[in-house]
Amino acid sequence: MEKGVLLYEGKAKKIYQTSEENQLWVSYKDDATAFNGEKKETLAGKARLNNEISSLLFAHLQKSGIESHFIKKLSETEQLVQKVEIIPLEVVTRNIVAGSLSKRLGMEEGTPLKTPIVEFYYKDDDLGDPLVTEDHIAILEAASSEDLAVLREKAIAVNEQLVTLFDELNIRLVDFKLEFGRTDDGEILLADEISPDTCRLWDKDTNQRFDKDLFRRNLGSLQEGYQEILTRLGGASCTK
Ligand code: C5P
Numbered sequence: 001m002e003k004g005v006l007l008y009e010g011k012a013k014k015i016y017q018t019s020e021e022n023q024l025w026v027s028y029k030d031d032a033t034a035f036n037g038e039k040k041e042t043l044a045g046k047a048r049l050n051n052e053i054s055s056l057l058f059a060h061l062q063k064s065g066i067e068s069h070f071i072k073k074l075s076e077t078e079q080l081v082q083k084v085e086i087i088p089l090e091v092v093t094r095n096i097v098a099g100s101l102s103k104r105l106g107m108e109e110g111t112p113l114k115t116p117i118v119e120f121y122y123k124d125d126d127l128g129d130p131l132v133t134e135d136h137i138a139i140l141e142a143a144s145s146e147d148l149a150v151l152r153e154k155a156i157a158v159n160e161q162l163v164t165l166f167d168e169l170n171i172r173l174v175d176f177k178l179e180f181g182r183t184d185d186g187e188i189l190l191a192d193e194i195s196p197d198t199c200r201l202w203d204k205d206t207n208q209r210f211d212k213d214l215f216r217r218n219l220g221s222l223q224e225g226y227q228e229i230l231t232r233l234g235g236a237s238c239t240k
Contacts, residue, residue, distance in 0.1 A: 001025075001080065011037060012050070012197060018080070022184065023071065026079045028054075032197075034216040036128050041215070047077040049226040050195040052235050055079060057162070057194040064161045066154070068190035069181060084181025084191050088142050090121040090129060091151050093159045094175040098200050099213075101175075104131075110207070116159050118152045123179075150188050151180055158190065166201065169232040171210070174200035196226045 003025045004017030011033045016025040028047035033040045051073065058070035069081040094101055097111040101119075122132045122140060137143055143151065155178055166173045176199035179192035192198075196211040203210065210225040 001074070013193070022083045024081050024083050025074065026081055028077045028079075028193075032212070032215045032222060034212065036125060039216070043215070043222055045223045046226065049223065049230055050193060050197055051077050051079060053226065053230050053233065054193040054195045056230075056233050056235060057165075058190075060165060061158060061161055061190070061194075066157055066161060066190065069192075081191070082183065082189065084183055084189050086123075086179055086181045086191060087147070087151075087188070088123040088140075089132075089137065089151065089180075090123055091155045091178045091180065092119045092121060092175060093117070093155045093178070094119070095159070095163065096172060096174040096200075096202075098174050100131075116156060118155050120148070120151075121177075147188065154178075154180065154188070154190060158194075162194075162199075167204075170204045171229070171232065172202045172204050172207075174202055176200070196222075196229055201229060 002019040004019065006014060006016055008015040012029055012031060014027045014029065016027065018025050028051040030042050030044055030047045031040065032043050032046060055070065055073040058068045061068060062070070069084055071080040071082060074080050094117050095113055097107045097113065098109050101107065102109045120132050120137060121129045122142060123129060134145060134148060137148065158178060163173050176194065178190060178194070180188050181191040183189055199211055200213060201210045202208065209219055210229050212222065214220050214225045215222045
């Protein structure tokens with residue numbers, strides 16, 4: 001497998017072509033950004049931690065029958081994935097009130113929700129990824145209502161698996177963001193990453209944060225929090 005030309009560089013990952021037409025080479029970066037890129041730092045080891053954690057979570061979901069673009073881990077910081085056309089929506093699932101939901105509805109952070117909720121945000125940096133309704137998504141032609149039903153169903157299925165997995169590790173899965181893509185055959189496939197960059201993960205006993213809020217809110221070492229997640233998932237400890 002050969003790494004080809006750089007196709008795209010995002011805030012946390014670089015995507016390269018490969019010698020296989022329908023496969024892409026993902027390289028995680030050590031960069032951390034928040035507030036739509038306003039806060040930015042390079043944090044040594046973050047690429048490795050997110051790549052390891054994301055690989056473990058995608059592999060776990062695959063074992064549970066939830067397919068994704070993930071093919072295999074290529075190195076400490078790289079993955080091979082199936083090529084998809086990303087649907088321009090961020091699909092956020094929430095089990096506990098936190099972050100923007102707390103601000104938007106004036107609900108106290110930490111309040112458990114009776115049932116999980118799913119929200120859609122339009123992926124557009126210039127607009128700051130706004131929360132969108134089904135009607136907004138229709139006029140933006142971002143996805144059909146049938147697609148939205150599939151995204152919601154897949155997000156809830158991922159939530160069920162991950163809530164159970166993290167619960168066994170004494171961690172609360174507060175909320176998380178997923179992205180999906182379309183394959184050449186038109187199938188909707190889970191894509192992007194699932195990591196402490198894209199999830200809120202709290203210790204069940206102490207509510208200690210092990211996620212990107214450590215960086216967003218200056219709550220402590222991001223690497224130490226992410227390493228705790230990797231360790232509890234059974235991954236290797238960071239020696240570099
Ligand atoms: O900020 P907010 O409360 O809406 O975030 C909900 C969840 O989605 C959090 O787990 C956050 O890390 C994730 N998220 C993300 N990328 C974004 C926005 C939110 O991964 N652009």
